[in-house]
Structure formats: C-alpha cells, structure tokens
Amino acid sequence: MGREMLRALVASCHPVPTAAVTGLSAGLALLAGLPALTAVLVVLAVLTGQLAIGWSNDAIDARRDQVAGRTDKPVARGALGIRTVGLAAAAATVGCLVFSLLLGPAGAVASLAILVSGLVYNAGAKATALSVVPYLVAFGALPAVATLSADPPRWPPGWAMVAGAVLGASAHLANVLPDLADDAATGVRGLPHRLGARGTAIACPVLLFAGSIVVLFGPVWDGAASTTWWRWLLLVALAAVAGAAAVLGSRRPAGRALFLLVLVVAAADLVLFALSGVSRL
Incomplete structure (x- = not known):
C-alpha cells in the first residue's frame, strides 16, 4: 500500500x-x-x-x-x-x-x-x-x-446512557450543520435539514448543555455522590458555553467549530465524572 x-x-x-x-x-x-x-x-x-x-x-x-x-x-x-x-x-x-x-x-x-x-x-x-x-x-x-x-x-447507570444519547444527538446536529446546503442539493433531508441552519445551530448547544447537566448531576440523582458547590459553578459555566456556541453556530453554520466543541465538552464530561467522587462507572 x-x-x-x-x-x-x-x-x-x-x-x-x-x-x-x-x-x-x-x-x-x-x-x-x-x-x-x-x-x-x-x-x-x-x-x-x-x-x-x-x-x-x-x-x-x-x-x-x-x-x-x-x-x-x-x-x-x-x-x-x-x-x-x-x-x-x-x-x-x-x-x-x-x-x-x-x-x-x-x-x-x-x-x-x-x-x-x-x-x-x-x-x-x-x-x-x-x-x-x-x-x-x-x-x-x-x-x-x-x-x-x-x-x-x-x-451502566441509566443517567450515563441518557447523557450519551443526548450528547450523541448534539453531535449529529453539529456534524451535519456545515453540510446542510450540499446535502440539500443532493436530496438528503435529515432532521437537521428540516430544522434549518438556525434551528440546528440553536438545538445543538441546548442538547449539549442538557447532556452535561445529566453528567454533572446524574451521580447525585443516583445517590452515588453529593451535591457540591463546584457542580453549580460548572453548571453556570456550561450555560455560558452553550449560549456562546448557539451564537457561533448561527453566525457561522458552515464552520466545524460547533462540532469540535461537542467533542471537547464530551471529553470534559468524562473528566468531570472521574472527578465527581463516584468510584467507577
């Protein structure tokens, strides 16, 4: 080869x-x-x-x-x-x-x-x-x-699978967003195409934020961890990131920045889980 x-x-x-x-x-x-x-x-x-x-x-x-x-x-x-x-x-x-x-x-x-x-x-x-x-x-x-x-x-805990699914939905929207025009020209009309560029750009970070909330508080709801101040602090930070991502995606839907953000936040969610005090998945 x-x-x-x-x-x-x-x-x-x-x-x-x-x-x-x-x-x-x-x-x-x-x-x-x-x-x-x-x-x-x-x-x-x-x-x-x-x-x-x-x-x-x-x-x-x-x-x-x-x-x-x-x-x-x-x-x-x-x-x-x-x-x-x-x-x-x-x-x-x-x-x-x-x-x-x-x-x-x-x-x-x-x-x-x-x-x-x-x-x-x-x-x-x-x-x-x-x-x-x-x-x-x-x-x-x-x-x-x-x-x-x-x-x-x-x-795995139910919240872990829910978080994965929600983050997956966000990844789908972010991955397709830059290709909406090319896809539409060749007859592809998936969910992001039906939502449109603006709807997709807004829905993606909203789902990303929702998935991160599940990662942050899932162990608490499961009784495996306690509610601590840093969870609320991170919640505020994630809300700011989601808002910025919605603006970025709506202004530059052809870019890959939103998709990369989803991947970075998903990796960060793993780190958050590792530091959350839960012994294992």
Whole structure:
C-alpha cells in the first residue's frame, strides 16, 4: 500500500470523529475499572467499528459527494477508489465483529449495536426525519460497551446512557450543520435539514448543555455522590458555553467549530465524572 493511498484512507475514515469516539471508549473503559486486556479489546472494537462506519459512508456517498464537489473527501476527488474504500470498510467490519465477540456476549451486543446504528445511518436513515435515532442508539450504548464487557457484566447507570444519547444527538446536529446546503442539493433531508441552519445551530448547544447537566448531576440523582458547590459553578459555566456556541453556530453554520466543541465538552464530561467522587462507572 502506497503512502498516498494510506493518507487517503486515513482522511476518508472521518478521522476526527473516529479518534474522538475511540478516545471516549478508552476513557469509559478506564472508568469502568476493566482489566488492561479487556480495555484494549473495547478500544479496538470501537475503533474498527468507527473505521467501518467512516469508510462505508464515503463509499456510499461517493456519487453524491462528487456532484456536490466535496474536494475534502478523497473518494469524491478521485484520490481513492470506491472499491478500495469499500473493501477497507468490509475489513474493518470483520475486525469489529471479531473484537466485539472477544468481549463476551453482552459486550458484543453493545459494541455491534453501535456498528449497526452507524451503517443504518449511512444506508439511508441520514436522509429521513429519524436521522438522529442512530446517534441516540450509538452514543447511548457507548458506556454499556465498557460495563457489559466487565466480569461479571453490568449495566451502566441509566443517567450515563441518557447523557450519551443526548450528547450523541448534539453531535449529529453539529456534524451535519456545515453540510446542510450540499446535502440539500443532493436530496438528503435529515432532521437537521428540516430544522434549518438556525434551528440546528440553536438545538445543538441546548442538547449539549442538557447532556452535561445529566453528567454533572446524574451521580447525585443516583445517590452515588453529593451535591457540591463546584457542580453549580460548572453548571453556570456550561450555560455560558452553550449560549456562546448557539451564537457561533448561527453566525457561522458552515464552520466545524460547533462540532469540535461537542467533542471537547464530551471529553470534559468524562473528566468531570472521574472527578465527581463516584468510584467507577
């Protein structure tokens, strides 16, 4: 494999979301107290699943991306063949299946739920009013991949899955926002397209704020932590961030800043949970 093809494959896998979700899985595995080998398998299962989703997205959307003039995508600009990226997606899917099965039955179901959700989104759900559903399922299941891979398997706290799902919905809106015009020109009308640029730019940080509230106060509601002053202080700070993000997104909907903000806040939420006094996920 040549260096140029490898570079094109990396660019085609949607590297920022892939790295971010994989990093979140590593943090969740750590918070779940998994043994080192199991934690590595969790990360590999999530990583290969994200690669499969990213590559299959570019393979399926190749013609549409060419029509829209998406020169940022290697397949659309001819730097990578559709067959090549399709084979890469297939190989990553097999890898995800293998690593998921090594997690045990419960962990495998959670991991493969994320993979299937992404593939369903790519296959056509993205163009419907229910385009957010695969994100709700995938991000909601992410904490469960770690805890259901434990010995014995256990469900994560309900608030953790709710927080993941809400943050996933926010990520969906932020990820699609810059591409609304290109998508509309090629017949894609998912939930963000129906909300419009302004509605999407406002809904995204609102959901981001809501998900962070769940992370901040979920352990309190669960009886696993106490209400402390710093939670309220962070609540005020997050409200300010959400407000600034709404303004930023409405003024510059074509930028990627809002999506990057979602990823940063999701990572910060993991840190907040780790510092919240709860012993483990």
